[in-house]
Amino acid sequence: VKRQRDEKDEHGRAYYEFREEAYNSRSKSPPPPEEEPREGEDDETIVILDTYTSDLHFKASKDRYGGQPLFFEKFPSLWSGARSTHGVTKGKICFEAKVSQYLPVKEGSAEVPLFRVGWSVDFSHSQLGEDEFSYGYDGRGLKVENGQFEEFGQSFGENDVIGCFANFEGEELVELSFSKNGEELGPAFHIDKGSLGARALLPHVLCKNCVVELNFGQKEEPFFPVPEDFVFIHSVPVEDRVRTPLPPKTTEECEVLLMVGLPGSGKTQWAQTHGRENREKRFNILGTETVLHQMRTKGPEVEELDAKSRDQLIQQAAQCLSKLVQIAPRAKRNFILDQCNVYNSGQRRKLLAFKGFSRKVIVIVPTEDDWKKRLELRKEAEGEDVPESVMLEMKANYSLPEKSDYLDEVIYGELGKEEAQPLVTKYKEEARKLLPPSEKRANRRNNRNKRNRQNRNRGQGYGEAPTGRKRAVLGASSPDFCQVWGLWGFPLTPPATPRFCFLFPLSQSGSAEVTTIASTGSSSTGDSLETEG
Template sequence: IFVLEVHSNDIYNCDLHFKVSRDRYSGYPLTIEGFAYLWAGARASHGVTQGRVCYEMKVKKIPVKHLPSSEPDPHVVRIGWSINHSSTQLGEEPFSFGYGGTGKKSENCKFADFGEKFRENDVIGCYIDFDSGNEVEMGFSKNGVWLGVAFRTSKEALAGRALFPHVLVKNCAVEFNFGQKLQPYFPPPEGYTYIHNLSMEDKVRGTKGPATKSDCEILMMVGLPACGKTTWAVKYAETNPEKKYNILGTNAIMDKMKVMGLRRQKNYAGRWDILIQQATQCLNRLIEIAARKRRNYILDQTNVYGSARRRKMRPFEGFQRKAIVICPTDEDLKERTLKQTNEQGKDVPDHAVLEMKGRNALTGHIIGIDHKW
């Protein structure tokens, strides 16, 4: 059976705030409070490397009356294909190809006009063709009308990697037809096969999640603001793609609040402090969800207070818990702090940093942690 990535009834290959329904062929994001600002993505369990393959998606809107009227595109979906180790932010990395309801296509954060806008109750057909010479072509349809080829990538560049069905939503529910329906929403073009109907030998399984809680890791970053925690976390996750680390931090939340691929601090019309407050509320909720899921995590916060470390690690009992302590020189910290303030528009008062320095346990045993790096 072809379903969104599920392992032992535990969603794995999607954002923590994306809920896969019981039938495994539909899903929706959390929309309460600040989650209404966030994109939520999910990738299917199997991808393809050959043939002409397709699937369909139907859009359903979720009411979000608590969003301000100034919010751009409060209900939108991006649909397409991506490789196994790309992030859930479809269309914002190499080999991640998305067609959005705004009438834009994107790959590696390069946006261009394509097709038509689509909205609630529209059905988007997604087609991939490996049989057109040296290139792989990806096209789309809307309510049975062919919109054309949106993307081409060379087989040489793809290097044998499979492409997986992928969806990214904001305040929309989605229903899929991978071929499990007796009748399609709209008949596919001649020569295309629904991915569900392929033999298992013609499909590639995506990364499976850890089998048990004891196989899961949580790495807790410890360090002052702007010391390089996020930089370390992102690089470590990139160099260990098989672990599929979920980074839990306000920076990661802000990455899921992008508008047309741009982070909001550079284009946000509202109050920055309110947005940060919303992101912090979302993060606290995601940490609660994370403790119940068998995944690998990096907790990207300051975590300089012992009481906070104990409180945050307690729900992750049974995980492999490790502390990653970042200690830059005073000069390096000053430079990083200035750069962060200029780029991200946030500033931590000196007295708050001094207090953290006084309370930061950088040596010795850290309670609630199994290992310290």
């Protein structure tokens, strides 16, 4: 039995961010898995995929001549991208990309495997073709540049090989062309050399629910013959290639910035500005907005989502973000964790996982008037309010961090500590007056966390009912019981006589009675079902 959700019952980004944070606020952080050793890690003369500049959720193959999305089973709508370690600025250069396998998606999923391949400059977005100096050929028979899609060539998919060619020998223009299974499709892009300047073009792949295999020239024979005068990028002399900056050698060279602040306070704006002003550090901003951008499938027509679909996408993005934060400590990169992070336990748990990193917290507390204005702007941009219950819980649990053995520095991005502290204290006091007593809140939170855990484990089998919880016997003595809506007591095998169950309102004792009504119309009342909160 599954509760049917009303189409109007959507919650929005703040709700799902809060739910993930509340769910994880007291969980222990397992040690992050060690990053898998890669072949060619120390050989700067070979051209391979760059695991430093790739998406965190792109899983490169062992030899780094291919890869696939890391979270394809759980989050099939998530695009994953990667660039090569080297680029070029002259000559007639090529590489090949093969869609070697479609990955299975859950039955009933509307997501289909897609692949996009082409060229981009360093520092461009991993979403190939969706910003400046980024050029992609999409498997739907489209070309895309700076977010603009046009029909081009043919559609392609599993087992197809796409040849990618860059011709720098024109006087004023760089010409990019493609082929499919050896058949030339002609030029797709012309880039003004004056605009491109000294920037190098790097091979770039972007995939969703598929495995890609690349030939940079390391193979003895190409998949298909290439046009005359073109050479594979691996054959370009080392001195004529442009190497992207090398990653840090140790975690001690990396830093993580943990954003702390209420919804709409300006955390994302601060993170994006800081990232632009410190490009050489290549900060990976882990936030719901970033994940949402990578979950949308863009095309010639603007994607229109109904409220229910958008809500489901936001929920998936919040869950995906939690996974990304969990795996981030294994990568030698710089990170900004763009979440609210108001729980002290959550701050501690996340920072402890980044052992060895330089760990800093950025606290964003604007004036009350500025915050209200920003909340209005957020509402206009996203079309949603932050639920009052969520805001009150966050205010009541807002904890300003202090320097400790797992926190090297606390930086206040707007109001200083002396001004921020009394304002946060005011928010906490106001929220606690409006919230139910703490005992009821704790019970409700425990119930919510149990339901979340139970929901996440659905499909993995059910064990015995939790100790101390009564079973509601619906006219049957069978021990076969299942879990429904987080409650125990409903029989797996329906009784011979059809029965229905109703939960009546709580009595003053805090229990609800379970009444069964047989098909004959008679009714009986079983054991009372103890409830929490």
